[in-house]
Amino acid sequence: MNITKILINWYSINKRVLPWRKTKxxxxxxxxxxxxxxxxxxxxxxxxxxxxxxxxxxxxxxxAPESEVLKLWQGLGYYSRARNLHASAKYIVNDLNQEFPDTYKTLLKLKGVGDYTASAIASICFNEPAAVVDGNVYRVLSRFYGIDTPINSSKGIKFFKALAQDIIDENNPGDYNQAIMEFGAVQCKPANPDCNLCPLTQDCVAYRNNNVQELPVKIKAKKPQKKFFNFLVFISDSETTVLEKRKGKGIWENLYQFPLLESDKSLTEKSIKEILKDYKLTKNSSYKLTLFNQDEIIHKLSHQHLYAKFWILNVSELPQAVTPVPISKINDYAVPVLIGNFIEAFNF
DNA sequence: AACGCGGGGTC
DNA sequence: GACCCAGCGTT
Known part of the structure; x- marks a missing residue:
């Protein structure tokens, strides 16, 4: 039996029950x-x-408004997915008369849909023989065929796509695609795969060469940067605070946060107070500044390590030119996990 | 071709 | 700490 048939057989027996597997x-x-x-x-x-x-x-x-979609997405990360999902829904409704694209090529026109996702939808929903290549597929194919071309090089990306396309089951592309991914997730795992109960060992090159753990090969990512975030948590006498919407291209675009002072190194109470002089905080300029967390909260992201301090700023009135947010409404806003954890811990 | 983008999980 | 996860868009 060839790899395609073995995978589909394995899938028919071992697939997990998941809600999106009940529908096309x-x-x-x-x-x-x-x-x-x-x-x-x-x-x-x-x-x-x-x-x-x-x-x-x-x-x-x-x-739905984008703010509501982002709120529902809160905590999942990679928030451009939510923004693109929403934009594409509007595109389907406004430009396509609510008719969902039904080919690989037209699916690719949706924002947030690239080669992988277009292939997945086209094969699962419309029986189009477009091979998916995700992290699981890279792992299964690199091991089975013993290929050490880096999976995140342009050469590797092309090579594995062509290889997957070669072995796809043209009559059953949706099941084949899901089978190889499920197999990678459940059987041919990144670490310590149990090759003793694998149906592919007979022809698996990595198994024969005893280098399963060395594959796939991946070009290493650079180390994450350190950043220091100081959040100003205003609390006014009338139970309001300040949240600002993040703009621009960086992390957490369109999510909300407390006013942020970003720096190259940790800021002290003294330096915070120095900066606050320029804020013209209240009519009488009186305020109380308290550091919420003595130790910095380290929030680790894939590409940045954030060292965060939350400064509680009790004021009689909020500064001019900000829109006050009633503290009772604070949970209506989509916030990053770092902010959400603070809101929960502080308990206002 | 390289990089930025989150948060949770395993080993 | 290193690595991974049903990747994509931008530069």
């Missing part, structure tokens, strides 16, 4: 695929349920 509704499949980009099933599953429940179809998603 392209809206549902699309939503699941966006949520699962760079995200494990365990983490994404509750978000899928919440989105299906709140937005049962593409029209309801398109009609």
């Amino acid at each position: 509704n392209p809206y549902h499949i699309w939503l699941s695929e966006i949520i699962l980009q760079q995200t494990q099933i365990k983490q994404g599953l509750p978000y899928y349920e919440a989105f299906i429940s709140k937005y049962p179809n593409v029209l309801s998603l398109a009609n």
Whole structure:
């Protein structure tokens, strides 16, 4: 038996029961695929349920405000996925008359849908033989065929896509695609795969060469940068605070945070007070400054390590030119996990 | 071709 | 600490 048939057989026996495996509704499949980009099933599953429940179809998603979509996405990370999901829903409703794209080529026109996601939707929903290549597929193919071309080089990306396309089951592309991914997730795992109960060992080159653990090869990422974040948590006598919407291209675009002082190194109370002189805080310029966390909170992201301090700033009135947020409404705003954890811990 | 983008998980 | 996860868009 060849690898294609073995994988499909294995999948028919071993596949996990998941809500998006009960449907071919392209809206549902699309939503699941966006949520699962760079995200494990365990983490994404509750978000899928919440989105299906709140937005049962593409029209309801398109009609929602972006702020509400981001709030529902809160905690999942890679927030451009939520913004692009929402923008694409509007595109489908406004430009495509609510008709979901049904080919690899037209699916690619959706923001946030690249080669992987277009192939997944086209194959699962529309039976188009487009091979998916995700982290699982790279691992299974690099080991089975013994290929040490780096999977994140342009050469590797092309090579593995062509290889996957070569072995796809043209008559059953959706099941084949899901089979090889599920196999990578459950059997051919990154660390300590149990090759003793693997149905592919007969022809697995890495198994024969005893270098399963060395594959796939990946060009190493550079180390994350350190950044120092000082948040100013205003609390006025009338129980209001200040949140600002993050703009620009960096992390957490369009999410909310307390006013931020970013620096190259840790700021002291003295330097915070120095900066506050320029704020013209209140009519009588009196305030009380308290550091909430004596030790910096270290928030680790893939590309940055954030060292955060939350400064509580009790004032009689908020500064001019800010929109006050009633503290009672603070949980209506989409915030990064770092901010959300603080709000929960501080308990206002 | 290289980089930025989150947060949770394993080993 | 290193690495991974149903990747994508930008430069």
